[in-house]
Amino acid sequence: MLTRSTSNVPINEDQLVILLKSKDRKGFALLYDRYSAALYGVILKIVKFEELAEDVMQDSFVKIWKKIDTYDPQKGTLFTWVLNISRNTAIDKIRTPEYRRRITDTPLEDGLQHTGSNVQIAIDHIGINQVLESLAPEYQEVIDIIYFKGYTHQEASEHLGIPLGTIKTRVRIALRELRKLTKN
Amino acid sequence: MNIREYIESGIIESYVLGATSPEENEEVEKLAKNHPEIQMEIEASKVALVEYIMQFQAEPPANLKNKVMEKLAFLEEEEQEEEIRHEIKRISQTSKGLQIWIPYLAAACLVLLLVSLGFNVLLYNNWQKTKKELALAESQQQILASDIKSLKANYTQVNKELAILKDPYNTYIELQSASEEAPDAKVALIWNKQTREVYLHVKNLPQPPPGKQYQLWSVDGEKVADAGVFDVSSEKILIQKMKNVSRANTFIITLEKEGGVQVAEGKAYAKGDV
Numbered sequence: 337m338l339t340r341s342t343s344n345v346p347i348n349e350d351q352l353v354i355l356l357k358s359k360d361r362k363g364f365a366l367l368y369d370r371y372s373a374a375l376y377g378v379i380l381k382i383v384k385f386e387e388l389a390e391d392v393m394q395d396s397f398v399k400i401w402k403k404i405d406t407y408d409p410q411k412g413t414l415f416t417w418v419l420n421i422s423r424n425t426a427i428d429k430i431r432t433p434e435y436r437r438r439i440t441d442t443p444l445e446d447g448l449q450h451t452g453s454n455v456q457i458a459i460d461h462i463g464i465n466q467v468l469e470s471l472a473p474e475y476q477e478v479i480d481i482i483y484f485k486g487y488t489h490q491e492a493s494e495h496l497g498i499p500l501g502t503i504k505t506r507v508r509i510a511l512r513e514l515r516k517l518t519k520n
Numbered sequence: 521m522n523i524r525e526y527i528e529s530g531i532i533e534s535y536v537l538g539a540t541s542p543e544e545n546e547e548v549e550k551l552a553k554n555h556p557e558i559q560m561e562i563e564a565s566k567v568a569l570v571e572y573i574m575q576f577q578a579e580p581p582a583n584l585k586n587k588v589m590e591k592l593a594f595l596e597e598e599e600q601e602e603e604i605r606h607e608i609k610r611i612s613q614t615s616k617g618l619q620i621w622i623p624y625l626a627a628a629c630l631v632l633l634l635v636s637l638g639f640n641v642l643l644y645n646n647w648q649k650t651k652k653e654l655a656l657a658e659s660q661q662q663i664l665a666s667d668i669k670s671l672k673a674n675y676t677q678v679n680k681e682l683a684i685l686k687d688p689y690n691t692y693i694e695l696q697s698a699s700e701e702a703p704d705a706k707v708a709l710i711w712n713k714q715t716r717e718v719y720l721h722v723k724n725l726p727q728p729p730p731g732k733q734y735q736l737w738s739v740d741g742e743k744v745a746d747a748g749v750f751d752v753s754s755e756k757i758l759i760q761k762m763k764n765v766s767r768a769n770t771f772i773i774t775l776e777k778e779g780g781v782q783v784a785e786g787k788a789y790a791k792g793d794v
Contacts, residue, residue, distance in 0.1 A: 347562075364592055376584075377576035401595055411549070419573070423538065455552050459535055462571055468682045476665075479572065482539045489539060507537065508530035514568035 349414050356404045356414075364397065371415060382426035382484050383435070392429050396422040427486035454500045470517050475510035478503060526551065527561050553621040624744050689714040695771060695792035702726050705790040709771055716764040718747055725752045726776055735776045737784055738768035744753065747771070749780040768794050
């Protein structure tokens with residue numbers, strides 16, 4: 337499901353993990369082939385600028401290389417692990433003063449930050465677009481601000497001007513909705 | 521804890537979205553391990569979130585892969601260098617570890633040196649003692665050797681004298697007192713008529729006063745010839761060789777001045793006929 341169609345190498349995740357843990361660069365090339373589009377999409381959604389997304393992508397792979405020893409397959413899939421690293425690296429990036437200065441200097445299209453209606457939406461996942469369309473905007477909003485911006489519930493509450501309790505409820509319902517929508 | 525309530529609380533959703541604190545993460549993961557329902561909730565939420573995220577997939581620029589791989593190659597090289605540096609440091613620390621022992625080794629060496637010195641002193645003393653003992657033994661041996669030598673010389677002398685005395689051509693003459701000064705005077709005379717050699721054995725004669733010496737004379741009719749001077753003190757010598765005499769019928773001993781005289785002047789002390 338998560339394996340990109342471009343990856344035609346017949347190697348399963350366990351084998352890939354072994355390659356990665358032995359710091360085999362071929363393994364990292366495979367990892368890149370498999371997940372770069374998913375990771376790059378998330379990174380770009382967080383940092384918004386292509387050249388920054390490239391930097392974050394590189395930094396993320398450096399971190400994956402350095403932290404691969406700590407990856408425990410029992411705790412979750414390889415994809416969610418590398419996704420977390422990429423997300424955290426991207427969120428760290430947008431928290432830097434340089435980034436904040438840049439964001440205030442560059443006018444961005446309204447709505448891009450909140451709705452997630454990025455121009456880079458992958459066209460080949462046509463079915464998934466239905467998820468995006470079906471999920472109510474207020475739920476997309478809490479997911480975006482918490483997952484893609486790394487806000488805490490408190491921060492989200494302040495930023496959106498919505499009571500903390502409402503944020504918590506919306507987070508819960510948003511995930512429930514997503515589960516319903518993605519259930520085949 | 522009521523698992524149902526925990527699931528309903530919304531913490532799992534927050535956890536999946538990465539909005540929980542490290543402490544909360546730990547709690548959720550711990551509970552998930554013990555409660556399959558919680559684990560299932562987490563998995564389902566994750567899958568849903570990933571599905572959602574997948575909508576935003578974007579193909580990265582074509583050269584990004586090369587950039588990433590170059591960075592990893594560089595990192596690999598760096599890590600290998602670091603490993604080498606680490607190894608060098610470890611080795612140098614090991615040698616430093618040895619350096620810590622140097623004072624102890626030095627102390628141990630000093631102790632060994634002192635022990636060795638002690639033994640040296642002991643051995644030196646023993647050696648000196650042995651050397652002294654050896655020197656003593658050697659000097660004793662020398663004394664013995666010289667004793668043996670003198671005994672041997674004596675023995676030779678005695679043998680020689682004995683040979684002289686045993687000669688079949690000997691004539692033995694006993695000279696008796698001839699004056700009141702030496703009433704007990706007694707001197708044995710051995711005269712070998714073949715070799716003409718004359719020997720004296722002083723049995724009893726008073727010590728001559730200082731500056732005086734006894735002299736033997738041979739008398740052949742009217743002719744008196746000097747037969748040499750002799751001492752009486754010589755203890756070692758049994759017999760004393762005198763001057764050769766070819767013809768004589770009487771031997772006379774007189775007391776003369778030291779060294780002897782050509783013509784007898786002193787008093788006759790002993791006299792014996794052939």
